[in-house]
Amino acid sequence: MGTHVIKMPDIGEGIAEVELSQWHVKVGDLVVEDQVLADVMTDKAMVDIPSPVHGKVIALGGQPGEVMAVGSVLISIEVEGAGNLKESAAPAPVKEAPVAPKVEAAVESKPAAATAPRPAAVCQGPMVAREADERPLASPAVRKHALDLGIQLRLVRGSGPAGRVLHEDLEAYLAQGQSNASAPVAAAYAQRNDEEQIQVIGMRRKIAQRMQDATQRAAHFSYVEEIDVTAIEELRAHLNEKHGASRGKLTLLPFLVRALVVALRDFPQMNARYDDEAQVITRLGAVHVGVATQSDVGLMVPVVRHAQARSLWDSAAEISRLANAARNGKASRDELSGSTITLTSLGALGGIVSTPVLNLPEVAIVGVNKIVERPMVVKGQVVIRKMMNLSSSFDHRVVDGMDAALFIQAIRGLIEQPATLFVE
Incomplete structure (x- = not known):
């Protein structure tokens, strides 16, 4: 028998240490080749560490939450033969699962036709x-x-x-x-005194750190405006009826992306990144829209690149593709970085008002609340209209309140008169 030592791999990009997020094995377990042994977290990705050998786990090199140096001993496995105790070989290739960039905690609502999970099985x-x-x-x-x-x-x-x-x-x-579906319900009313402590490690730690960093560094202020989306919803329904079968269904999101693109022509200061250490604002010509998306492994912001050059259906297809990739853990690092402005939506859970947190180093984030039907006065008549709020946040260090208000009002005008979205 011999010992095969697996060391913390070099993830690349100059990373010298990573966080051990979770063990999937324990001492004494028998493992097979390609079985996932542990998850480790870098600044940009969750990485699965697979086993390159068959054998028995005899030692673990760290505890979840521990930051380990690249090259340190991660796990030792007893194997048939001589093993690699004296001459450690590189571990098997690692598999990346993306990590949420610096974002606010929200769910992108409609870009993908993902099946909602059923309630947890009772029996x-x-x-x-x-x-x-x-x-x-x-x-x-x-x-x-x-x-x-x-x-x-x-x-x-x-x-x-x-x-x-x-x-x-x-x-x-x-x-x-x-x-066995006839389980008694009396336990649901029993008194409970149990407690559970959950260690904040891995992705949750990264999200916590980035949220705290964003709120401490940027001078957030929010601006809320209600928008009449009746006309654009009618247009969306018409386009889906006419072209949905051949081009794909449109949600409201690609229209909002288009409105951002058009409004940014007059407000380029919103499509920017602020380096507060160098005291430099970089305004960008390309509009790379981050779309906040919730996944099983945490919040992510896949990026619709060059949104200014995309049609409605092109934007819709890209939003859907990126959302599916993020939810399935297949989005690449490039697809999760480089946004210049972020769009976040809680969909049907959007509530009336929200206060989104900036996705640093960006200076603006546009939040979408739910659509509700309400009686409104239009030309002296009470009519039922579809109304929706935009709850958006800005970095007051570089964006003036007046400019933020005018920017949102520009988006409002484009949405309420949807033909103007396509007038050059």
Whole structure:
């Protein structure tokens, strides 16, 4: 028997240390080649560390939340043969899962036709006891299937190699659960005194740090305006009816992206980044719109690049593609960086008003609230109109209040008179 030592890999880009986010194995576990051993976090990505060998875990090199230097010992595995104890080999290639850039906590509402997850399954079928933070072996497709079914994957017994959870295991779990669906409800009313402490590590730590950094460094101020979206919703419905089958369905987001692009022609100071250390404002000709998107691994802001050069359907397709990539953990670093202004929407959960946090080093973020039908007075008559608020924030260090108000009013005019979106 020998020992195979896996060292903390060099992620690249000059990174000297990374945070150990989560272990997926423990001492004594048998592992197989390509099984994910741990997650580590860099400033830009969550990285899976797979096993290059079959063997038994004999030592772990750190605790979750610990910052480890590149090249330090991550894990030791007992293997057949001589191992690599004296001459450590480079680990197997790592797989990136994107991390949320500096963004405000919001959900992009409609760009992708993603299926909403079902409520968590009440009754369990064939079960296996795992720790709350233990991640079972399963393919991305199986994980997505479990999410859609509302099943906690850690409770499912896997029948595949090394306990890997298969699609059949999910169906067996669900079928067994349905046969036991008459669980008593008395426990829901029982008194509880239990407590749970959750360590803030990994992606949640990065989000917390970036949120705190944004609110401490920038002088936030918000401006809220209501917009009549009746006309643009009618236009959207008409275009979907006429071209939806051939070009794809349009949500409100590509119209908002178009409104941003047109309004920024007169307000270039909003399409900018502020380097507060160098005291330099950089205004950009290209409009790269970040679209805040919620995913299973955290908040992300994929970037619609060169939005000023895209048609409605081109923007819609790109928003959908990027949102799907972010939610499936396949968005690249380039797709998650480089935005010049951010659009964030809580969709049906948008409420009346929100106060979005800037995506530094940007100086403006436009937040979209929900659409509601309300009686409004139009030309002396009370009529039902579709109304929506824009709740937007700006960096008051470089954006004056008057300019922010005029910018939002420009967007309002474009949305309320949608033909002007396309008049050059």
